[in-house]
Amino acid sequence: MSGASLAVSTVIFALRSSGRFGEDGGERGLWLPLVRRIREPYEGRWALPGGPLGESEGLAEAATSTLAKTTGLAPRYLEQLYAFGDPERSGEQAGSAGKPAASGDRVVSVVYWALVGDDEARAARIGQNVRWFPADDLPALAFDHELIVEYALWRLRNKVEYSRIASAFLGATFTLAQLREVYEAVLGRTLDPANFRRQIEASGVLEDTGEVLTGVRHRPPRLYRYNQAVDLADQGPLGRLAQK
Structure with a gap:
């Protein structure tokens, strides 16, 4: 009998030039941190920070705690983006939640998006398995995370036109x-x-x-x-x- 499990992932956007955060040189653009997968499926590929939803956690709480553990980030702005639960995500996508799923299980990923300023981005944890990439020049991502980033960019570009989200x-x-x-x-x-x-x-x-x-x-x-x-x-x- 098939079932479903929940995972939470986050797309984080920051402004930076090609140099270090906070530098004035060069044209600045949107960047986001990715985490390298250390297990199958898609071992070695980059993916959005994420993890399984704990039994006693709220969705926003899970997104916040996962970000803190993987990147050290605590964004001032965090908003729920969308829930991705296509049946074809089952099996392989279950691995992105950090735990295997039974055959036929569907994993629904509730995705948040966050915006961080220079001060927050400079404090982010980076290393061999956590790295920042320009949003318009990403490597091949695991699972359906390219689609998720594309949707987050679309949402951001729409909201900047009618809200003070740029702040x-x-x-x-x-x-x-x-x-x-x-x-x-x-x-x-x-x-x-x-x-x-x-x-x-x-x-x-x-x-x-x-x-x-x-x-x-x-x-x-x-x-x-x-x-x-x-x-x-x-x-x-x-x-x-x-x-x-």
């Missing part, structure tokens, strides 16, 4: 140029600075702090922050319930 990549205050850099990295295209400024200022999502960025050679740019009356991202009734 998850930034500090408390930022310049318009820094914010535009986030939009360009997420959307994968160059934006006209003047048009971007007009659209952002007209949206009402930003507040002028009255301060300027110090330590620059030319005229110091103004610092802004997001209007806290605007949600980071609308996660609906269930998202608001989880925050209580």
